[in-house]
Amino acid sequence: MSQRTAEEIKGAVEEHYGSRARQQLGKTETIELKATSGDGCADDACCGPSEAPQEESSGWADKLYTAQELGTVPHEVQEMSLGCGNPMAIAELRAGEAVLDLGSGSGLDCFLAAQQVGESGRVVGLDMTDSMLELAARNLKKVGATNVEFKKGEMESMPLEDGQFDVIISNCVINL
Incomplete structure (x- = not known):
């Protein structure tokens, strides 16, 4: 059995989470159009079901957070938890x-923390994966938080100055 180097492990982690982010980034928002016949028919009998089936969530948010915590966070942000x-x-x-959120991924914990610290507080998400940072930036626009920012970096050599954070959180990243 061969052992992987630290760099190989880091690369595998980055590829795994990066591919999940790229998959989410590739999803497009759809607009539902109702077909109608000349007589205005738009019911299930002639046009099929009026509501599209809902996709299963790919994340764990609904199992880990309360409905109250998730209440203001868009579903597409929740599903990448x-x-x-x-x-x-x-x-x-x-x-x-x-x-500071270490391994902030798509940003869910940053957005929840931002609600708790309010406008007078701030949240910085740190992640090493470019596609996760791209997804987090997209999610930030959807959420509209003004006290959140995302930075690229690794925990071992953070691009941040010492002493600027009151609290550091991480959601199962440091065990990777």
């Missing part, structure tokens, strides 16, 4: 705090 826990359940964040 790839963590294994809920750091908000134990972080006890307060208004005005600065939060």
Whole structure:
């Protein structure tokens, strides 16, 4: 049995999570059009079901977070939750705090933290995967949070100065 180097492991992790982000980035938003016949028919009998089937969620958000926590977060942001826990359940964040999320992925925990620290606080998400950062930026536009930013970097050599955060969270990233 051959052992992988640290760089090989890091590359495998980046590829796995990057491919999940690229898959999500490749999804397009659809507009439902109702077909009608000349007499205005648009019911199930002549045109098929009026509602498209809902896709199964690919993430764990609905199992890890309360409905109240997820209430203001768009579903497409929730479905990319790839963590294994809920750091908000134990972080006890307060208004005005600065939060760093290590391995922030698509940003869900950053957005939830941003709600708790309010406009006087700030949240920085750190991730090493370009496609996750692209997805997080897209999600940030959907959520509209003004106190969240995302940075590229690795935990071992963060592009951040010491002493600027009150709380550090991570959702099952440091065990990779």
